[in-house]
Amino acid sequence: MNKLLKNKEIIISKWISKIETDIDEIEIKTFFSQILNSIEDDTNTDKIIHETVTNLSKYELSINEIANMVLKLIDVLEEEKLSCEEKNIYIKKIYSLTFDMFKEFDGTQKDTLKKQIDIIKSMDIPILRLDDDTILIPLIGFLDSQKAFELIRKILTTIKEKNTLKVIVDIEGIPIIDTEVANQFLRLHRAIKIIGAKFMLSGITPAVAETLVHLEIDLPIKTKANLQLAIEAFRSNEI
Numbered sequence: 001m002n003k004l005l006k007n008k009e010i011i012i013s014k015w016i017s018k019i020e021t022d023i024d025e026i027e028i029k030t031f032f033s034q035i036l037n038s039i040e041d042d043t044n045t046d047k048i049i050h051e052t053v054t055n056l057s058k059y060e061l062s063i064n065e066i067a068n069m070v071l072k073l074i075d076v077l078e079e080e081k082l083s084c085e086e087k088n089i090y091i092k093k094i095y096s097l098t099f100d101m102f103k104e105f106d107g108t109q110k111d112t113l114k115k116q117i118d119i120i121k122s123m124d125i126p127i128l129r130l131d132d133d134t135i136l137i138p139l140i141g142f143l144d145s146q147k148a149f150e151l152i153r154k155i156l157t158t159i160k161e162k163n164t165l166k167v168i169v170d171i172e173g174i175p176i177i178d179t180e181v182a183n184q185f186l187r188l189h190r191a192i193k194i195i196g197a198k199f200m201l202s203g204i205t206p207a208v209a210e211t212l213v214h215l216e217i218d219l220p221i222k223t224k225a226n227l228q229l230a231i232e233a234f235r236s237n238e239i
Helices: 008-017 025-041 045-057 063-079 084-122 145-162 179-194 206-214 227-235
Strands: 128-131 134-140 166-173 198-202 222-224
Touching: 008 025, 008 063, 025 045, 025 063, 025 084, 045 063, 045 084, 063 084, 134 145, 134 227, 145 179, 166 179, 166 227, 179 198, 198 227, 222 227
Parallel strands: 134 166, 166 198, 198 222
Antiparallel strands: 128 134
16 A cells, blocks of 8 residues: 555644644545545546635635645655655655646636626626616626627617617726727717717726726716716706
């Protein structure tokens, strides 16, 4: 029997004692047992890495925290009666395993983000009526060219069909404002202005304002910090 697996329970107990975690003890023992198996006999390494990263991520652990937990095994092995050659082999495997976990975590995060973006892009753009002549469009997620085109089309159609005179677009739910997004708002502003309606952007956070200044983007559009201020501006005929 291999040396690590022979003293598996003792090694895992020492390993757990060197970390601080709220993870259920049975679960953490299972994770550590799988890692030891992988280090010792190099079987199912990719599967073990995937399962470990996926399961530990559920506890809202960052990849750095997960890696630090794994690297604590080196401290345990330093205390074991192993030859220098054996320790070096195991340490090399542990670092290799940790590196692979970073790659797995990065891939998992990218897949999750892509799925979230796809869901957001597939969502219908809601148009809410605030009163007889005012509509509200709360935007959430990323605004690309396709979504912007659909937004403009729906707003212009609504203005024509409902005799709408005032349009509020709330952008508090948009995480990124860049030159392309700003240009989409300019197109929307021009289209609404051409047909005789009024347009205002709400949800201009300090971070968004700072970004626009940094990018030297000048929006000739009425803006308000939040939706409530925008509604009050329209109702008091401020614009």
